Amino acid sequence: MKRRRQQASQPTGAPKWMVTFSDLITLILVFFILLFSMSQIDIVKFRAIADSFQQRQILEFYPSVIPFENPSAEPEMEMEKMQPQSSEQADKELTQLLADIQSYLNENKLSDVVVATRTERGVVLVLQEQALFASGEATVLEDAYPFLNKVGDLLSRIPNFVKVEGHTDNRPIGTYRFPSNWELSSARASSVIRYIIQTENLDPKRFIAVGYGDTRPIAPNDTRENLQKNRRVEVIITDPAYEEQ
Structure with missing residues (x-):
């Protein structure tokens, strides 16, 4: 088995x-x-x-x-x-720039349409609408060329940044080019910058254009004179020590 x-x-x-x-x-x-x-x-x-x-x-x-x-x-x-210019030097340059502009305004009898002041922001130029543009337009008038040329020449001597603000009154606008005051104010600020840059060959990085429309009036929009005051362009040659809020 x-x-x-x-x-x-x-x-x-x-x-x-x-x-x-x-x-x-x-x-x-x-x-x-x-x-x-x-x-x-x-x-x-x-x-x-x-x-x-x-x-x-x-x-x-x-x-x-x-x-x-x-x-x-x-x-x-x-x-x-890389440090910016000293505050003392910047202050002297802005003071001299203001004096030059005020002298130019007096010599050319432009004090009624252009006001130059010194604030904490820097040197502020307030240009009335009639000094720059036709009503409802954003093309710089030829009559404004000499003053803008002067501003551009002074800016070519200093390195300060420049802010240009466009302002309007509260009357509405509704054209093909400018559907509202926002577009009109922005276009006016841009036109001023474009002219100065092209004329003096300045660095575009130094400039900023802002359109505020009718949101920042300097007078009540109740009379013809006040409406005219609110239609303006402000050119701010900024103080390096100032910080925008």
Whole structure:
């Protein structure tokens, strides 16, 4: 009688190669953990980068948002070069500019349509509508060229930024070119800037045009004289020390 050959029992659990593979993965994981543990995060540099998004001074005065590890005199010299003109020098230049403009206005009998004053914003020129534009239009009149040429010449001597604001009275306008006073006031401010820039070849980055429509009157819109006062363009040669609110 033949004996039955017993079948070999099948091994249980994972195959042997899986053990080796698991060991390999574990070693790789440990290797990367060691690399990470040996690395260090420079807190100073991290905070400098984070602060750069909140404090624009870092971008304005440092060539890099990360502080120099070995400070030298060179970065300080660069910062001095990038610093704007001193407040005393800027004040003298604005005072002289105001005097030149007022002298020009008196000599040419323009004081009735152009007013030049000094405020905390800088030198402010208030030009009445009739000194610059025809009613309801935004094309600079030829009669305004000499005065704007004078303003452009004075601006070419100083680096100050210039803001030009257009204002209207509260009477509505609804033409094809200007559906409302917003478009008219903005177009007038832009026309003044465009003329000055083209005439004196000034840097456009120094200028900003704003149209306020009838939202900032200087007199009640109840009489013909007051309506005329509100139709104006204001040219502000800004004081570097002034911060727009």
